[in-house]
Amino acid sequence: MASMIGSKVERKEDKKFLTGKGRYTADINLHNQLHAVFIRSPHARAKIKGIDTSKAKKAAGVVDVLTGKDMQDDKIGGLIAGWKIVSKDGTDMKCPAHPPLATDSVNYVGDHIALVVAETLQEAKDAADLVKVDYKVLKAVASTAEAMNSDVIHEGIEKNLCFDWELGDKAKTDEAFSSAEKVVEMDILNNRLVPNAMEPRASIGDYNSSSEELTLYTTSQNPHLSRLVMSAFNAVHPEHKFRVIAPDVGGGFGSKIYPYSEDVIMAWAAKRLQRPVKWVCERTESFLSDCHGRDHITKCSVALKNDGTVTGLKVDTIANLGGYASLFATVTPTYLYGPLVLGLYNIPTAYCNVKAVYTNTAPVDAYRGAGRPEATYLIERIMDKAAKELGMDRAEFRKKNFIKQFPHQQCLVHNIDSGDYDAHFDKALNLADYSGFEKRKAESAAKGKLRGIGFSTYIEACGIAPSAAVMSLGAGVGLWESAEIRFNPTGNISVFTGTHSHGQSHDTTFAQIVADKLGVPMENIELVHGDTDKGPFGMGTYGSRSLAVGGTAIAKACDKIVEKGKAVAANMLEAKADEIEFKDGEFIVPNTNKKKTIGEIAFACYLPGTYGEIKSPLPEGMEPGLKETAFYDPVNFSFPAGSHICEVEVDPTTGETKVDTYTCVDDFGNLINPMIVEGQIHGGLAQGIGQALYENAYYDETGQLVTASYMDYCMPRADNFPEFRIDYTCTPATSNPLGVKGCGEAGAIASPPAVMNAVVDAIGTEVTMPATAEKVWKALKEKSKSAKKAA
Amino acid sequence: MKQFNFHEAKSVKEAVKAASKNSAFLSGGQTLIPSMKLRLSSFSDVINVKNIKDLQGIKVSGKSVKIGAATKHAEVASSKDVKKAIPALAALAGGIGDMQVRNKGTLGGSIANNDPSACYPSACIALNAVIHTSNRKIDAEKFFKGMFETALKKDELVTAVEFTIPEKSAYIKIPNPASRYALVGVFLAKYKKETICAVTGAQPVVFRSKEIEKALNNNFDPNSLNDLNLKSNEMNADIHASAEYRASLVVTAAQKAVINCK
Numbered sequence A: 001m002a003s004m005i006g007s008k009v010e011r012k013e014d015k016k017f018l019t020g021k022g023r024y025t026a027d028i029n030l031h032n033q034l035h036a037v038f039i040r041s042p043h044a045r046a047k048i049k050g051i052d053t054s055k056a057k058k059a060a061g062v063v064d065v066l067t068g069k070d071m072q073d074d075k076i077g078g079l080i081a082g083w084k085i086v087s088k089d090g091t092d093m094k095c096p097a098h099p100p101l102a103t104d105s106v107n108y109v110g111d112h113i114a115l116v117v118a119e120t121l122q123e124a125k126d127a128a129d130l131v132k133v134d135y136k137v138l139k140a141v142a143s144t145a146e147a148m149n150s151d152v153i154h155e156g157i158e159k160n161l162c163f164d165w166e167l168g169d170k171a172k173t174d175e176a177f178s179s180a181e182k183v184v185e186m187d188i189l190n191n192r193l194v195p196n197a198m199e200p201r202a203s204i205g206d207y208n209s210s211s212e213e214l215t216l217y218t219t220s221q222n223p224h225l226s227r228l229v230m231s232a233f234n235a236v237h238p239e240h241k242f243r244v245i246a247p248d249v250g251g252g253f254g255s256k257i258y259p260y261s262e263d264v265i266m267a268w269a270a271k272r273l274q275r276p277v278k279w280v281c282e283r284t285e286s287f288l289s290d291c292h293g294r295d296h297i298t299k300c301s302v303a304l305k306n307d308g309t310v311t312g313l314k315v316d317t318i319a320n321l322g323g324y325a326s327l328f329a330t331v332t333p334t335y336l337y338g339p340l341v342l343g344l345y346n347i348p349t350a351y352c353n354v355k356a357v358y359t360n361t362a363p364v365d366a367y368r369g370a371g372r373p374e375a376t377y378l379i380e381r382i383m384d385k386a387a388k389e390l391g392m393d394r395a396e397f398r399k400k401n402f403i404k405q406f407p408h409q410q411c412l413v414h415n416i417d418s419g420d421y422d423a424h425f426d427k428a429l430n431l432a433d434y435s436g437f438e439k440r441k442a443e444s445a446a447k448g449k450l451r452g453i454g455f456s457t458y459i460e461a462c463g464i465a466p467s468a469a470v471m472s473l474g475a476g477v478g479l480w481e482s483a484e485i486r487f488n489p490t491g492n493i494s495v496f497t498g499t500h501s502h503g504q505s506h507d508t509t510f511a512q513i514v515a516d517k518l519g520v521p522m523e524n525i526e527l528v529h530g531d532t533d534k535g536p537f538g539m540g541t542y543g544s545r546s547l548a549v550g551g552t553a554i555a556k557a558c559d560k561i562v563e564k565g566k567a568v569a570a571n572m573l574e575a576k577a578d579e580i581e582f583k584d585g586e587f588i589v590p591n592t593n594k595k596k597t598i599g600e601i602a603f604a605c606y607l608p609g610t611y612g613e614i615k616s617p618l619p620e621g622m623e624p625g626l627k628e629t630a631f632y633d634p635v636n637f638s639f640p641a642g643s644h645i646c647e648v649e650v651d652p653t654t655g656e657t658k659v660d661t662y663t664c665v666d667d668f669g670n671l672i673n674p675m676i677v678e679g680q681i682h683g684g685l686a687q688g689i690g691q692a693l694y695e696n697a698y699y700d701e702t703g704q705l706v707t708a709s710y711m712d713y714c715m716p717r718a719d720n721f722p723e724f725r726i727d728y729t730c731t732p733a734t735s736n737p738l739g740v741k742g743c744g745e746a747g748a749i750a751s752p753p754a755v756m757n758a759v760v761d762a763i764g765t766e767v768t769m770p771a772t773a774e775k776v777w778k779a780l781k782e783k784s785k786s787a788k789k790a791a
Numbered sequence B: 001m002k003q004f005n006f007h008e009a010k011s012v013k014e015a016v017k018a019a020s021k022n023s024a025f026l027s028g029g030q031t032l033i034p035s036m037k038l039r040l041s042s043f044s045d046v047i048n049v050k051n052i053k054d055l056q057g058i059k060v061s062g063k064s065v066k067i068g069a070a071t072k073h074a075e076v077a078s079s080k081d082v083k084k085a086i087p088a089l090a091a092l093a094g095g096i097g098d099m100q101v102r103n104k105g106t107l108g109g110s111i112a113n114n115d116p117s118a119c120y121p122s123a124c125i126a127l128n129a130v131i132h133t134s135n136r137k138i139d140a141e142k143f144f145k146g147m148f149e150t151a152l153k154k155d156e157l158v159t160a161v162e163f164t165i166p167e168k169s170a171y172i173k174i175p176n177p178a179s180r181y182a183l184v185g186v187f188l189a190k191y192k193k194e195t196i197c198a199v200t201g202a203q204p205v206v207f208r209s210k211e212i213e214k215a216l217n218n219n220f221d222p223n224s225l226n227d228l229n230l231k232s233n234e235m236n237a238d239i240h241a242s243a244e245y246r247a248s249l250v251v252t253a254a255q256k257a258v259i260n261c262k
């Protein structure tokens, strides 16, 4: 049988998605269901003096109008930050109370105040206009840079500072800088982004008063964890009587990893009102209330020798958390960020300081790449600047500082198991025809265009798990993954995973692993995920972890199946278990014609008849059935790396940047399905190029989100991109038996600096993300003004 | 969306009769429906006009192209007659929104709405259009009054727009990167005696740039605009473009229009 692993198998899920048969939360309608709409704060910061729901409660079709007071009465807990960060002075991070429905204050536009529940959506909306909220509007804190010098938003949290965290050896790094032959400094701005999943969030609570079971249908990347948090912290319902179902989910990019206020509220409201309650987010509501991404201001510097050796790195970052600390908000700008600022370079010492601040903006949390794009952006931008200031070729300068030997213990946290950075960079330089760049630049110049080239050689820490590692870094729980392989008596297989697919094509990739491992055709394998009542507890999908951790758990469960199968086959074929060979779905006694297919074994395991002459196929004492569970907790993260090269052409008359070519050579370790990997790269690149050139969540000084619709928030379109040139190198990961590293975030991590380095190379002056046409036009104007002055 | 009465008008007369203070004509619905869904507007009566026979069709006579108000952008874009008579007008229609929008949105709806960044108003001005309504004819110069404001009365229906055929013309749109409406759009029409340069997107309402017209009437060459600095104090400013940038884009777009004039 041809190996499935490594082949471009067509996606099993395409048929339903391409024919409109996906079943998303909004598609689900339950008998007797009510509809809910939220009253949200129009102000960025205000005290709530009173909420008058009396008129709305009397409106046609209205069943109830619920407020924070009702939640308090029912003792529903607030939302939590799940990862404890300790400040450099030894104090714990400071997190404000975060009630699902505000009780006395609101802290961003879109913050939740009340819920109108009615028989129809129309009636709920009409009644929502009748709810009167009496606000005392306060001056908003909207600026990341100014947050520490502004009014205190949450009582007792001085300077609006959640934590002041550090990583690395400060004294040693200071020493590297004082003995440096050259120091290059840079200010970096990482713009704020709205995740913009194609499917807006939605949830439906459904309470069964007979069984006292509560079901929540929701748009989650992580249903098990959502249930755990809602049971343990929000006290919505005990875990064993609480079922969370995340059916088809149309993208998350991190913004759906954790339960939101709306999830807690729908679950609680359904229980309180004893009827199903449904809420579906509208697009502008989604702009306002989904957690945003990035939003860092950074000062960084590198210490250098004149020969181009980097001898130290210093990073000082202010990270905006928004109005509250969301579930993964505190780990994103710390442990997912700080260790990665070293990039893939051999830097002997570094120091990273991060101050996380509250502002009156939507909460900021993990977004595709989470911390690693921010780290990659700063190191790749400053490496470019350093090369230019040293007068070195930017490619040569990078290569000089690459880590060359593996495993490599970095000076901050990570121990990188494998890689070959010259290999992917050389391949990318070749593919991008770096040597022909000057010629292309001259051709562009002849057309009146400015051409630039930019590199981004990156590394990321993926396969987010190692319990020991993450807990030593402050995680509230360990991270691992589960799988269950359940053979059905007729020989087909249900595979349960604790990860969740919402665009990652797990149905196909994971089935390929099982098909190879067990020799069963793809069509006989069904992946089951997204329902806490079906599979074992798991940790969901984010941090490019599903394959490296979840896929490995599946492979391990397959191994256990084979092991049991061998024992059964040996018994049936009258051989010894350790003699039996398993290949292409058959258990064989070598050098004989004796064999059993895995289907026959499954059947025998479930129907082990024994009577009189008929001997049981199972060895004595063996339990019937063919079902195995495995939990996998890897020994280390995985470290995908790669080289991205972008060429842009800028029209100086309008400032418009066109991405002319984009080349990437990535090392994701072994690839299970190269077509799916390519799709993941495309999506990541679209988001990364979007961040570099188009996207920006912009709050004005009063804390209003100006870019709250697609009329103002610029999403990249297909015609903004060239045909991507994609290739790979491979150094298998040693931290998991599949040798895979993860590919889901690479595009978004690597591309912003590649694009920005190209833009800056083209125009010869600095510009911040997004490099919109007007910004570039202005930068060019400034440049020619100062050139004129100098002349 | 709030509740309303729906009327399917079969004739101009019926549509006008159904109109009231609190009604709206519905054509392609590309602007009206979203604003109703977002509850930014609501009406007691919505009168569908897009199936009225008299509002359909494209007619080319010697001097003009007359297009029915309910004609969709996609129809204008693909019309052989329009492409031959005024290629820039077909190109303008083909550059509006996306395929879905072009298959729904109509000429009448566009000009009645008079969005400051809509494309058609610039064509109306540059092509000396006459707007035919249910009870009169209005010169384009007098039709576009201000931001989202036209000379139309509440119960007055646009029935057709008659464009004059120029010697050559071009439309250059510099799109707003987010919405892809015109950040700045320049419709340039060259006639025997004069050149008209109509600009959309840059000010609250479409206008003629007399400075550009003067320079091009002098010498119809992109380089004659090289040193032209338009005053930015009357230009729109928003998060997508400052007034100064818009002023510069108008000149850049006009230069490209001269080069593309066909």
Ligand SMILES: Cc1cc2nc3c(=O)[nH]c(=O)nc-3n(C[C@H](O)[C@H](O)[C@H](O)COP(=O)(O)OP(=O)(O)OC[C@H]3O[C@@H](n4cnc5c(N)ncnc54)[C@H](O)[C@@H]3O)c2cc1C
Pocket: B024, B025, B026, B027, B028, B029, B030, B031, B032, B033, B049, B069, B070, B073, B095, B096, B097, B098, B101, B104, B105, B106, B107, B108, B109, B110, B112, B113, B117, B118, B119, B120, B152, B156, B157, B158, B159, B179, B180, B181, B182
């Ligand atoms: C995503 C998107 C992108 C777009 N991009 C562009 C663009 O790039 N350039 C551009 O120019 N436009 C653009 N548009 C606007 C679009 O081209 C439509 O022309 C516009 O929305 C209005 O036309 P409609 O036929 O849909 O009118 P409707 O939405 O039906 O009506 C609009 C208004 O006109 C009134 N009205 C309609 N017909 C008549 C009539 N015959 N007489 C009197 N009043 C009438 C209605 O009562 C309403 O007030 C875009 C729209 C969308 C949704």
